[in-house]
Each structure stands twice: as structure tokens, then as C-alpha cells.
Amino acid sequence: MSTEAPCHAHIVGAGLIGSSIGIGLCSAGWSVSLEDPDERTAKLARSIGAANVPGTEEPAIVIVAAPPAVAPEVVRDALRRWPSAVVTDVASVKAPIANAIDEADASRYVGSHPMAGREISGAIAAQGDLFKARPWVVCAGAAEESAVSLVTDVARALQSDVVSMEAKAHDIAVARVSHAPQVVASAVAAALGSLEADDVALAGQGLRDVTRIAASDPAMWADIARLNSAALVRTLDHIIADLEDVRESDDIGEAVTDLIARGRLEVQRIPGKHGGPTRDWTPVTVVVPDEPGQLLTLLQDAAAAGVNVEDITIEHSPRQPVGLTTLHVLPENAGALRQALIDHNWEIASS
């Protein structure tokens, strides 16, 4: 943790991310000014508390929250306009921006990627705690230690979880964990296009999970795909090659089994709680009538049995007035939970 006192931050771009940073830094006691190419946007942001001082002084740090496509140019411009300020940006692709910086300014530029919630879109109001408990990637590049420290102070003031990475490694990683999964989920969803509505109704929780992010807003992805096209294409190549191996295999059964076995090993590396590997929780599935208050009663009965519920998944049945609710608990608690729920007249669907 840095010992620096909060100081003056200037935000360029008063959209959702810029305004949310402004609100959060103001709450944390920083001096914040902001600007936006659209003066009405800037005015709105100021009126909701995203800034608290005029932008007349030289700021200690400039935070560029411009759309990804223009971010490289706006960052270069900021480095020229404020020749002694540290400059960071929040675009979700980092190498193309780092590569656009003049060598003379590289000691003052630090890349940031605050990984805010997936359900956020421009229409939703800014919130000072948008970044709380989310990863905030910091790409130091050629920056001085004091510059990196100031950016880290911003992330910590917003209660983010700071992660240090090289810009290129970041871009490769987000192509694999975010950009390609988005494209592929959309392709799986698009392949439903030939089905009748009754056939789509056979979908289970598996399809719902795979395609949840396919409901994303298309517009925001154009810039991301363009800026990270090299890593995205490489990841898609990898995925397409695996799918083609299945399609062209002499024994499709063996090819599918091999691919699933490989994927399963990787899934185990996706962190669950507390940064460890995904916990091996035991699912206890309960038939829950689709009536108000049933979920609460279920959790109360679990709590009365002294069992903590680690995770919940709810599968809504398409044609029946019940849903299947799965409580994920520590393996050593599953037996006690199952018995307690049976004692409370819950129907256990499968164990």
C-alpha cells in the first residue's frame, strides 16, 4: 500500500467508466476534475458528483476513459498537454496503446484495465463502487516506479484488486478468457437459428450457461475486436482447429472424448473462491415450487442445519410451476443438509 496522500486526478472522458472513477475518487477524498468532448456529458457527470474541482491546475494523474478506438490518440494528446503528469487509460486492450506512446513519454504512461461487471452498459448510471472487488490490471511498461505507484493508488482508492501484468500478456489473456469466449458463445447461440421454438425449449442449464454472455450488447465489441484482433484471431484459430479435428476425425467419439478431457483439465484452473482452484463442492438439488419466499425458506432450513451454502444455481423449468435449485456445499456437509431438507419436507431431486 502506498503512503501517498490522495491528490489531484483529471479524467478525460465522462462515460460510465470515467464517471464511476470520478465518483469513487471523490468519495475517497481525492481532488477530481473532468472533461469530455461533449460538454453536456461533462456537465451531467459533474452534476452526479464525478468531479469536485475545476480542471485548471496541472493534475498529478490524468485518467483517459475514452472509447478504445480513440484511446491511443487521446493518451498521446494527454501526455503532450500535461508534460509532468502521470497518464493512464482504462481500455480493455493494452499493447496497442503502449506501442503508440513516444519513447520520451514512456516513463509517465501506465496502462490500466479495470475489469468491471459484465452486466454494465452505457445506459446504466455510474457508481463509485463499480470496481470494488474486481481485478484492476496495471501494465507498468517503461514507466517509473512512482508513476506505477500513483496508478496503483487510484485502483486501491476504488477498492479494486490490483493485478500487475505485461501489456502483451494481458491482451493474450483477455483474448482467451473474455474476447474469444464472447465470440464463441454468440456462434453457439446463432446456431440455434434453424430450430423451431419448441426445439429450443429442450435447452437445459448447460446451453443457458454457455450462451448467457451472448446476450451482450454488440456495439461495444467492435473496438475491442479491432484493437485485439491478433490475439483474438490466434485464439479463434486454436478453437477452430480443435472443432475441425472433431469434425474431420475418423472416430468422432474418440475425438470428442479427447477434447472434453483436455478442456476439463483447463477448467480446473479457473479460480473459484479465494483464488484457490474451484472448490469441489457437492451439489444438493431441491425441487422448489415457484412461489414467492420459497428460496428464503430453503436457505433458512439449510442455515438451521448449520450448513453454509457456498453457491446456488437455479434451473427454471420451462413448462412446470417448479424450479430445481441446487445448493453447493462442502462435501462433509452434504449428508446433513440432505437429511435436514428431507425432514423439512423438501423434495430432493438428485444428489
Place this chain on the structure above:
Amino acid sequence: MSTEAPCHAHIVGAGLIGSSIGIGLCSAGWSVSLEDPDERTAKLARSIGAANVPGTEEPAIVIVAAPPAVAPEVVRDALRRWPSAVVTDVASVKAPIANAIDEADASRYVGSHPMAGREISGAIAAQGDLFKARPWVVCAGAAEESAVSLVTDVARALQSDVVSMEAKAHDIAVARVSHAPQVVASAVAAALGSLEADDVALAGQGLRDVTRIAASDPAMWADIARLNSAALVRTLDHIIADLEDVRESDDIGEAVTDLIARGRLEVQRIPGKHGGPTRDWTPVTVVVPDEPGQLLTLLQDAAAAGVNVEDITIEHSPRQPVGLTTLHVLPENAGALRQALIDHNWEIASS
């Protein structure tokens, strides 16, 4: 609903599915006998209540619960062994079995596909209510009405949700909603193979959703892929073509945006609650300390505000002792819920 009284069913194959059907039918008052090529398996199934009569009489219905690869042969054999019984099977691919039936027997054969829970595997004990509130597809084919009615009685005795389909349409539909999504989810997971553990840790809820089914047991998929290879390959062709269009596009941003827009339309057709289109619930995300009882308290506070929670998703933070819990509620309730939670000192992460 048929008015037939429960009658004698004989089950061929005493694995998880066969035993679960047996337990369920016994509970529903049917006479149930069973057999398995492995006499120890059959004995175990009888000892857990999957049968209640010896298999000496001619059954009214024979339910083949053999592995998919041998199902066509076992069904043909059953039609020969019991020349006046109705025969059904539970394999998750239907046309190859229907096509294997002799024309003379077609009036007595009905295909079934009980779509039991995704988390079930052979190691888990059979349960009589495994099929409760799950779809049970019935493919009548060339069967007589009385035969179809008897199979429907079985499905209803197990409290399944009966869905009538043509065998070929079923196979095409499950390739799109289940088999191809499984293969693609595994390919997305396999593409994580080149990343360091720290990079995989950037994964958000989106990747966790897309790859959840990639944790499936590889072995069971070989038979399914072989039997449904034509429909699976056609679906993979569709998905690969969409991914290649993105990869080879002159403007990857536009291609990605187009694909996401197409996928988004299809996702809206996946049914949510009550068979309607996915409800447009409003998410309210709360920062929840990772301590026992917090989730229960959260739901109690929501209930006290008179708000019913339609769905819950929990995002465990990899490095911090808090998780983000999203309550999905009717849009008209979101404001009241948010205010009530703030009043109870919950931190709303984003709205």
C-alpha cells in the same frame, strides 16, 4: 393424462438411469422387474428398490436403459424376446435406434429421451425422482397410439414433463442445444492451455458460465457423438463457419458485432421461467462478505422489502474475502430492493 392403471414394466440395464426409473415406478405403484448383463449390477439395483417383482411374466412395457452404442441391438432383441410388449429406450439420440427397428415391430417401439440433470454421473446413486420436472421426449414414430400412451404413462409416473417430437428433429435439436455446446465449451476451455495460472485468474463470470459444462465426464460423450455424428457435424460446421467469417473478415470489429447481434436474437428464444421467453429481470448486485449466513441475511432483507428473488448468481472473487451476489428481480421491484438493501447497510456494487 392416460386413465390406464399402473402395470408391469421390465427394465433392461440397471445403471443410473435404469435404476432410477425402477425406483420411481415402484414408488408409483407399478410392478417392476429388471435385468442387467452384469448380475451383480442387477442384484444391487434390486437391493436399492429398483424392482419389486421377478422378471418371469411377459411385461406390458420393456424399458431399455443400455449404453447408447448398444441400444439399437438391445431394443431389437427386446422386441423379439417379448413379442407383445411395448418397447422403449432412453438413449439421448433417437433416429439411429428408430431406423434399426424391423417394420413388423415398429408399431410396438416408441423412443424416449428423459433429459435428466447435467451433474449426474454413474458414480452417483440412483433416485426415483431423477426425472421430476425434467423434459422427457417421446418419439412416437410408427407406433400405435396405445404404445405411445403407455410410454407417456411411464414418463408421467416419474413426474417428467412429456414432449412429443419426431426422432430426426429431436436429434437435430439436441445437437444444437446440447451436443455442440458441450464440444464448443470444451474447445474454449482447452484454449486456456497456453496461459499461466495468474492469467487464467483474470477469468470473470462470463468464462465460468461458458466453460461450466466443460467439466463434464468425457467418457459418456463418445457414444453420443458417434450416434449423432451427422447432426453434430452439421452444427459444428455452422459454428466453425461463423468463427471463420470473423477470423477472415476485412473488418473484424464489424464481423464480431454482426455475430453478437445474431446470437443475441437467438438467446432471447431460450425459454426461462414458465415456458415464456427469458424474463427481462433486473439485476441488483451486492457485495457480500464471504462469511456463513450472509446470503440468508441478504434474502431475508429482500423478503422483508416484499421483493421476490427470481434468480441468484454468485461471483466469487478470486483474491478477496467477498463475493458479488446478483439478485434478479422483476424490473418494477428493483428500485425498492436497492433502497431496502442500502437501508440494511448492504453495499450495492452496480445497478
